[in-house]
Amino acid sequence: MPEHLILASGSQARRELLRNAGLAFDAEPARVDERAIENGLPAEMRTPAGIAEQLAIAKAREVSVRHPGTIVIGCDQTMSLGDQLFHKAPDRAHAHATLKTLRGQTHHLNSAVCLVRDGEVLWSHVGIARMSMRDFTTSFLDQYLDRNLVRILGSVGCYQLEGEGIQLFDAVDGDYFTILGLPILPLLAELRTLGINHA
Numbered sequence: 001m002p003e004h005l006i007l008a009s010g011s012q013a014r015r016e017l018l019r020n021a022g023l024a025f026d027a028e029p030a031r032v033d034e035r036a037i038e039n040g041l042p043a044e045m046r047t048p049a050g051i052a053e054q055l056a057i058a059k060a061r062e063v064s065v066r067h068p069g070t071i072v073i074g075c076d077q078t079m080s081l082g083d084q085l086f087h088k089a090p091d092r093a094h095a096h097a098t099l100k101t102l103r104g105q106t107h108h109l110n111s112a113v114c115l116v117r118d119g120e121v122l123w124s125h126v127g128i129a130r131m132s133m134r135d136f137t138t139s140f141l142d143q144y145l146d147r148n149l150v151r152i153l154g155s156v157g158c159y160q161l162e163g164e165g166i167q168l169f170d171a172v173d174g175d176y177f178t179i180l181g182l183p184i185l186p187l188l189a190e191l192r193t194l195g196i197n198h199a
Contacts (some may be wrong), residue, residue, distance in 0.1 A: 003196040006072045008063040014075055014182045021184060023191075025073070028066075030059035034076075048080035049126045052112035057124060060116035071122070071196065074114045077181040079156045081107040088156050092149055095158040096141065099168070102157070104135035109157070111178045113187050115194075123190045127183035129174025131157070136168060144168070 007018060010029035018025055037058050038051050045054055053076075060074025079086040081102060089095040109131060114124035136144075144164065145152075152158045152165065159165030161172070161179055177184045 003194075004070050005196070006063055006067055006070055008059045008072050008074045011075070011181060013180050017177060017180065017182050017184050018073075021188060028063050030062040030074070032058050032062050048078045048085055048108065049110040049112070049128060051085065052076045052078040052110040053114070053124055053126050056112040056114045057116065057121055060114055060121075061119050064116045064119055068118060070117065071194075072116045073187070074116060075112065075182055077109060077111045077156060079107060079109055081105055086156060089153055089158050091153070092145060095145060095149065095152060098158045099133075099141055099145075100138075102133050103141070104133060106130055106132040107157070109174070109179055111181050111183050113183055115187075115190065122194070125183055125186045125190075127175055127178035127186070129172065129178045131169065131174075131179075132171040133168050134170040140167075 005023060005025040007014060007025050007027045008030040009027065015027050034055055037055060038046070041051065041054055045051070055076035056074040058074075059076065060072040064070065064072040086098060089098050109129045110126055111129070112124065112126045115122040144167070148164055151160060151163065159168055172179070175183060175185065
């Protein structure tokens with residue numbers, strides 16, 4: 001009988017990636033206070049990649065408590081510009097400020113994924129993508145927000161690369177799935193190692 005999997009995320013993009021890869025799973029969003037977890041981390045873990053990894057683990061552990069014996073996939077993504085960490089913008093003003101800060105700069109998307117069973121971390125991985133934004137005009141930025149605001153408020157970078165957000169960039173260096181928030185190739189490889197993914 002195949003191993004049962006649960007995705008500890010409400011992300012439609014992550015669900016679609018796993019479905020398209022042919023995995024059978026249930027999805028159950030974790031109930032955690034991300035900022036409290038982030039603030040409670042020791043200094044050595046409080047890097048953008050470290051925060052993403054620890055949040056992914058915390059989410060998977062929270063769901064695994066309710067499902068003994070089940071392997072839970074935890075995910076999280078942080079966005080950083082140097083030491084500055086960004087969170088989802090709550091409104092247009094914050095989205096505008098975020099994109100103005102990123103304009104003409106190279107930032108990083110840090111996408112973590114892990115596997116947890118009964119609270120024990122079986123495996124974790126962080127994929128990092130380098131995202132170089134072009135020096136677009138303020139007029140373009142305002143028009144972009146007019147057309148896309150509702151969609152991008154759910155995105156940490158206030159853009160969706162699979163949509164019009166691609167117009168904001170000069171260059172992208174990294175795995176496309178990492179950019180979407182789930183480094184699926186190493187995940188699939190680990191599931192094969194564990195004997196769960198028989199593809």
